Amino acid sequence: MRSSLNYLLCSATVFALGACASTHPYPARLPMMVDTDLKSVYVPCRIEPTKKDPNHIACAPEAYVSPLVWDGVNNSLFRPLARVFAVDPAGEAVNVNAFDEVPDSAWFTNRIGTHPITVEELQRGACEPALMLDDENAGDGTWVIDQGKPNGASPGFRVNLPGKGKYMFKADSKEQPERPSAASVIGAAVYHNVGFYTSCEQIVYFKPSMLKLTPGLRFEDNSGIERDFDQKALQKVLDVAAKKGDRIRMQASAWLPGRLLGPFQYDGKRRDDPNDVINHEDRRELRGGRILAAWLHHFDAREQNSMDSWIADDKKNPDSSPGYVRHYYLDTSDCLGSEWDWDEISRRLGHSYLLDWGDIGSDFITLGTRIRPWERLRRSPGHEIFGYYGVDEFVPDEWKNEYPNPSFSRMSEHDGAWMARILARFTPEMVQTLAKMGEFSKPDNTDYLARVLEGRLVKILERYLTRTSPxxxxxxxxxxxxxxxxxxxxxxxxxxxxxxxxxxxxxxxxxxxxxxxxxxxxxxxxxxxxxxxxxxxxxxxxxxxxxxxxxxxxxxxxxxxxxxxxxxxxxxxxxxxx
The missing domain is CATH 2.60.40.10 (Immunoglobulins)
Structure with missing residues (x-):
């Protein structure tokens, strides 16, 4: 048997044995603590032409391209219609060991849930020392821009630093200065310390003279049109970024290792990954991720904000076999109160899907007379950069992301309680540290964020740790x-x-x-x-x-x-x- 298929067999065995009171539902051995999907496997080779080599041989899974709109349309419209006629009982998660925990895997590594972490570990997140940028001492022209940022809501560009690698730089918005970069750093640190794989995220302050623009760059905008990324385009990015004195504030995301394969899906399996044998919607870490997303108000937790990477044994040849697929969470910049251009939508985020059939039906029956929680929302005076991110109207088990997520929709009480047990390890002091990591220019914003993070976390723990055993x-x-x-x-x-x-x-x-x-x-x-x-x-x-x-x-x-x-x-x- 390969990888997590063992879970399926164990679950069937436990069910069969549990039907007889004289038998033992658990074998006399330690539970599974590490999934075999971290073991390297071989995948078929194929010709995959590149610009440099038309006969290039790739012995790795093929890249998956996720259309920007399709995932939302599919999960908001087509999937709900299909489920009306489907026989699909949502049972408990499959990848759970005998101790009611999730083993380490290519999806999740137990960190704060199994051992204390230091303040330094909390702040570092996925950033190894070699990935940290020296924005104080870098010389003029040493940060080379080699690519414009393709699509997405945040403007930016890619910087290539010899000896360190590639980083995607993204600017904050003028409407909510400092919040997106703070959310990226705080969110990535939380996801990493909980146990997910994330990118290394940093807030950097640099002088424009440190940048060197490579001539002839092109980028693809949100409409799919290719445009020049020249000095004028660069200046446009720098103009919207937050500033501190003569320095530009931006978020720097380190490039992920391995061969990037595109996003993972929240349902089904990768057909070209021999290790991927459990339907993603039946994985506890993806289901329980709904509670983590609710804490940070990560309503944009969707397919496009994830990434699979082929980690080849031969680091010098990322397209080679053997290797394994590692699964990453990406881009938490929409956490902590991101807003849309339309206030009506911004208010609903976390309370209702963009296309919420349940709310539509309820409004039809009640003729729209029911007062919704988002109608009572108000921005906190002086802390408008956090939008409607607050505590009063937050109900953990009713929180919704932007549109239905197949894994989130199948979360059970036990999945939510599992995540809550992990989040309980974040002490009030650690929550305060997270807020400080946002490096806000106004101390009041740090204090406000700490209060909201703590208030929402307490509500989550009250809801999920007072029912099933804590x-x-x-x-x-x-x-x-x-x-x-x-x-x-x-x-x-x-x-x-x-x-x-x-x-x-x-x-x-x-x-x-x-x-x-x-x-x-x-x-x-x-x-x-x-x-x-x-x-x-x-x-x-x-x-x-x-x-x-x-x-x-x-x-x-x-x-x-x-x-x-x-x-x-x-x-x-x-x-x-x-």
Whole structure:
């Protein structure tokens, strides 16, 4: 079996075994922590002519071109119509291991969800030291512009720096100065530290004299027309950019490694990637990404703002096999309150799709008399650069992106809770650091952004960590089962609100060692349960914190031949489940 197909087989096995109460739903081994889709594979070779070599041989997947408008039309119109007649039950995500987590893969790498990160790591994001730009000491004419920026909402150009590589420079808008570049840096740092692959994003301040324009450049605008990128076009970009003294402020995005293959899709699979065996809409990280997008108001989380890259084993030959496809999130510049040219649309973002059939039907039935949340929105005086990005009207489980996203639409309660458990690791101090990374010229904007980020995050945690169990970091320490309550750790409730309880049962559901086990509350959300020695080979330990409606069930193999308990699996049943 190759790659994540193992998940499908395991899921079927667990379902079959779980139907019989005398069997064990989890095997006596550690769960899958790393997906095999990171292993290199071979793909067929083909002739792919280039400007330099008409007989060029490529042994990598073919590039996918995503039309700018098609994805929106397809997901807003054709997909909803097709689903009316489709039999497509939305079950739980497939790529989840025995600990109810997502293994490291070509899509996602566990970072803040599994280990603490430093302030430096948070700020650095995906930027390795070699990718950091020295905008203070660069000499005149050392930043060579070799390409105009093709299409997109933000004007810009590409800079090629010897020894560092290529960077796409993008300017802020005059209507919302500093917000797009801040959103790019903050958003990319958040996505990276959560676990997604992103580009290295930086805010740079440079003198125009540092730029050197390569003659004869052309670029393609949003209408698909090729135009000259000359000194006049460059000056037009620099004129709209924010400034600090004699320096231009822009966002610099480092070029991704490998052979770029175009965007990934939020449904289906890449047919030319042997590692891609799970439908994308059934991947928990893509489903749970809806909650992350809601926090940052990343309404533009769509196909065009992603990228697949073929990472060949031979770094000198990016078109060669073997290799594997890595999947990136791109362009978070629309986060934190981006606005459209039409105020009516800007207000609706996050509350309603651009073409929202449900809202259209509701307005038809109510004759438009219902007051919508976006009608109550107001920009915060003095902080207009953030548009309608706020807290009061934010409802996490009702948030919508620009138009339906197939993965977001299939998000389950468990997918959302998984992402919320990761986001709970962002402390108030870390949120403050994120706001400072925007490098706003007005300190009031930094303070406002920190308040909104914290307020929206608290709403997300309140919604998703008080239903299914918020207990995480479960582990066996000697004769004790220990864990961390993320609601308590994040300080969402006073310590007196928690009443921890635990009991042990056999595989058949019979209580063992009395109704309750001794629980030691260590404070700050940490606790341990004493595990008694029992003759049972396989036991369940049910944990509750007295606050969340759901509980956690730990599956353990009992002590054998002097060895302690083995934690084999974790379940978070829906509230009210038997």
């Amino acid at each position: 207990i995480s970091d479960l582990r066996v320490e000697g004769t004790r089962l220990c864990g961390t309550d993320l609601v308590a750790r994040r300080g969402l409730r006073a310590p007196a609100a928690f009443r921890y309880s635990a009991h042990m049962a056999s595989a058949k559901g019979e209580l063992l060692s009395g109704p309750d086990l001794a629980v030691e509350d260590r404070g700050n959300g940490d606790f341990c349960v004493n595990l008694p020695a029992v003759p049972e080979h396989y036991v369940h330990v049910s944990l509750a914190d007295g606050l969340a409606r759901g509980r956690l069930i730990a599956h353990l193999y009992g002590p054998q031949e002097g060895r302690g308990y083995l934690l084999a699996g974790i379940e978070r049943p829906d509230p009210g489940a038997p």
